[in-house]
Amino acid sequence: MENKQKFLSLNLGTRDTAVISLQQITEVFQVSLADICGVPQMPSCVLGIYNWRGEMLWLVDLEEMLGYPPVLQEANLLSNMMAIVLEREGKHLGLLVRSLMDIEWLDSNQIKPPSAExxxxxMLPFLQGYLINSAEEMVLSLDATAIIQSPMWAINN
Structure with missing residues (x-):
């Protein structure tokens, strides 16, 4: 039995693709790096706070958090990046990403569990698993709940 759900697909690193379930995404918007207020003594993947709808939204470099080189190494302060706002039980977290690709229907039953090899x-704590798409490429399925509940920012929420 198929279990089709809508996922937002995005680029990770130079050649990887990841998806996040749309059910866990509140909003996607463009953010200027100059508008992010840095916060000292945070993990380097935490870029800082952004004023989102009058609330403080923590913004995180998704790639750096997952073990890729930081996106900001290539960006300058005038760059606009895309932010994905995840929501879980009233908590929000913004993920800064290089670029968004598409909204896709995927069969969540096709997601295989992640393996350490x-x-x-x-990356492992933040993965639901992976699937192989029609182009025979591996697509990472990110676990939005695990990302929001990560101990890295538990102290701040």
Whole structure:
């Protein structure tokens, strides 16, 4: 039995693709790096706070969090990046990403569990698993709940 759900697909690193279930996404918007207020003594993947709808939204470099080189190494302060706002039980977290691709219907039953041989250790806690798409490429399925509940920012929420 198929279990089709809508996922937002995005680029990770130079050649990887990841998806996040649309059910866990509140909003997607463009953010200027100059508008992010840095916060000292945070993990380097935490870029800072952004004023989102009058609330403080923590913004995180998704790639750096998952063990890729930081997106900001290539960006300058005038760059606009895309932010994905995840929501879980009233908590929000913004993920800064290089670029968004598409909204896709995927069969969540096709998602295979992640294995330590295939992925960076930093990535494993945040993965639901992976699937192979029609182009025979591996697509990472990110676990929005695990990302929001990560101990990295538990102290701040």
């Amino acid at each position: 295939l992925f960076y250790p930093a």
